[in-house]
Amino acid sequence: MSIAGMAILLTACTSISNRLETTTTAANPSPEETISSSTEPSPDSLGNSTPRQNFSSAQTPAANREDYRSMDLSQLAGKTSLTGSDPNAIALSAFDNSDADTNSPTVDVSYPQPTQAIVILTQTGLKDDSVQDIRYRVDFQKNSSAQINEQWQMIWAGSQFKCYPGRGHQEWSTELCF
Template structure:
C-alpha cells in the first residue's frame, strides 16, 4: 500500500515537471482539466454527496445536540444502523482519511471493520460502510472539472503526460522520495509546482509518522471523558491541560510540549512524573489537534481529534520504560 501511495505521488511530481515544459497556451487549458472535487457516491440510492469545503474535520452522522453533522445521512434509507456521531473524514491538504469515532455499529473500509479513533487513508474508489451489513455504503470519488472547449493540443498533451507518468513513475520512485529532503531544482532554480507537491508528500509522511507514534499509546475514547465543547478552543495546550492536566500527583513534576507538524496540525504531549498510584510512577498523554478552518485563517479553532496514554511503572510493579502496557 505504501509503495502504491508513493508511486501515485511521484506521478504527480512528474506531471508537474512535465507541465513546466509546455507552452503557456497549452498549460492554461490543461490546468482547467485537472481541477477535482471530492465526493461520496451513495451506493443504495445512486446519489452523490459533495464534501463540504474549507473543513479539516468533516463529521458524518445524524442531527444531535452534541456534534451537529456536516454530512447528515438521516434522510437516506436504513440509517438506523448509523450513530448520531458516527465517523469523521479528516482532510490534510490533498489527502483524506476516514475515522470511526466510537459508533455503535462500527465503520467499514472496503468491507473491513476499522479501529475507532484511528484515521485510515482514503484512496480513489474506496468503499466506506456505516454500520453493519452494508446497508449504508459510500464510494470515495473525485469529480473532474473540464472546460467547455478543449483544444486538440490539450488532448495530445494529456496523452503524453499520462504516457510519461506510466513509463517513468515506477522507475523514479526512489529518486522522487529524495525530493522530500532537498529543494527541487530545475535549470538551477527552485520549481514552485514540484515544491508544492513535495509539501503534500511531506504532509502524508507526517500522517504516517503520527500513526506510528500512536501505536505506542493506548487510545482514549474522547467522547467518554469530555464534552464536545471542551475539545474545541483557540489554544491546543490549554485544551489538553483542561482535559488531561488534572492527574493527581505526589510532589512530582510535569512537562508539557507542543508541536506543530503542519499549519493545521498540533500535537501536545503532557508528561506527569509522580502519580498518586502505588503501581504507576508516571503517565504521559499524547493529544492531536486539527483546525476546523483554513490553515491560513487568522483565528483558528482547534479541535482535539485523538488522544492516547502510556505509563511507566513503580519499581517492582512492571516495565520501567514508557509503554501502553498496564502495570501490575
C-alpha cells in the same frame, strides 16, 4: 580556513537551523514557544532557492500514535472542552493530573501540517502506588469557518505508562501497571 572546512561548517549550521522542535513547559508557555513553522529556501532542480513552508513533525519516539493506548474522547467531553484556540491549553485542561507534590508536566507541541497539531504531555513522579509516569499524545485538527474564529478540535488521544519498580514495566508502554 580551507574550503572543505567551510563547507563542513556551513553544512553543520544548516543542519542545526533546519531542526525545529517546539518544547514548552506548562508553567509559562508563550505564543512564541508554541509556533513551530518557518519559511526557508529550498533549492529547485536548477539549484535556485525558492521559499518553501515547513512545519515541524513530531519525529520523537514519543510521537508515534501506534505506541499509545487509544482513549475514548466521549469520556473526556463531559469533563472539559475538547475545542479551543490553543491545543496546549486544551490538552492541559483535559490531562493535567498534577498537584503540589507532583512534578510539573512537560508539554511538547508540534505542527506537522498547518491544520494539524500534536501535543505530547508528560507527567513524572505521580502519587500513585503503581504508575510512576504517564504520557499522553493528543491530536488536534484546526477548524475555521466564517461563523467562528479559528478553533482547534481534539480528534484523538492516547496514553503510555511507566511503572514503579516491582509494579510492572520500567519503559514507556501501553501495558497497565499492577
